[in-house]
Amino acid sequence: MKALTIKEPWATLIIDGHKKYEFRSWKTKYRGKLLIHAGMTLEKDMLERFKGYNLDCAKGAIIGEAELTDCILVTEEFNKEILQIDPIVYGRTSHTETYAWKLENVIKYEKPIYIKGMLGLWNYEKGANKVNN
Numbered sequence: 001m002k003a004l005t006i007k008e009p010w011a012t013l014i015i016d017g018h019k020k021y022e023f024r025s026w027k028t029k030y031r032g033k034l035l036i037h038a039g040m041t042l043e044k045d046m047l048e049r050f051k052g053y054n055l056d057c058a059k060g061a062i063i064g065e066a067e068l069t070d071c072i073l074v075t076e077e078f079n080k081e082i083l084q085i086d087p088i089v090y091g092r093t094s095h096t097e098t099y100a101w102k103l104e105n106v107i108k109y110e111k112p113i114y115i116k117g118m119l120g121l122w123n124y125e126k127g128a129n130k131v132n133n
Contacts, residue, residue, distance in 0.1 A: 001033060001035055001123065001124050001125075002030060002032070002033070002034050002035065002068075002121050002122070002123060002124075003034065003035035003036075003037050003062065003117070003118075003121070003122050003123070003124040004022070004034055004035070004036065004037060004121055004122075005037040005038075005039045005117030005118060005119070005122070006022060006036060006037065006038065006039060007039050007041045007042070007043055008038050008039065008041065008042040008043065008057040008058070008059060009042070009043065009046055009047060009050055009053075009055050009057050010022070010043075010046075011036055011037070011038035011039070011057075011058075011063060012038065012055045012056065012057045012058065012063065013050065013053070013055065013089060014036055014064075014066065014103060014106060015036055015063050015064040015106060015108045016053070016055065016108070017106060018053060018086065018089050019086075019089050019090075019103075020085075020102065020103055020104070021072075021082065021090075021100040021101060021102055021103065022100070022101045022103060023074070023097035023098075023099065023100055023101070024098070024099050024101060025097075025098045025099070026098070026099065027071045027073075027098075027099045028068075028071050028099075028101065028121060029071075030068060030121060031068055031069060031070075032067065032068060033065055033066075033067055033068075034065065034066055034067070034068045034103070034121075035062045035064075035065050035124055036062065036063055036064045036065060036066060036106075037061065037062045037063070037115070037117045037124075038057065038058040038059055038060065038061055038062075038063050038112075039059070039060070039117050040059050040060045040117070041059075042057060042059060049088060049091075050088065050089075052088075058112050060114055060115070060116065060117070061112035061113055061114045061115065062109065062112060062113040062115060062124065063108065063109055063112050064106060064107050064108040064109045065106070065107050065109075066103040066104065066105060066106045066107070067103065067104050067105040068101055068102070068103060069102050069103070069104050070101070070102035071099050071100070071101055071102070072099065072100045072101075072102060073098070073099060074097050074098055074099060074100050078100065082100075
């Protein structure tokens with residue numbers, strides 16, 4: 001199954017239903033189920049920005065899944081649209097936001113699966129590379 005490692009608090013914002021788009025500098029043709037892996041990096045400077053969201057950020061674990069339904073080239077018009085949805089979540093960051101990966105049908109896992117993540121889209125095989133936690 002395909003997985004994507006995302007820095008925190010962004011992964012939790014997706015799993016908690018606050019963020020419908022994940023931004024990447026590269027596009028993908030992949031569509032379908034995608035495991036959301038919370039990476040080991042926590043962008044602490046973003047925690048103040050999202051203090052009203054009551055986030056419980058995990059690190060180094062698959063925390064849920066979503067369906068990747070589209071990959072959209074980010075334009076000025078698209079940016080304006082998403083800023084109207086939530087200016088806090090979709091406000092500017094220091095990341096390259098060339099493509100917006102649309103995520104739907106998000107499911108939060110009751111128990112995270114602690115596993116080492118990887119760059120890019122990667123394949124998760126149940127039980128492989130598990131971290132004992």
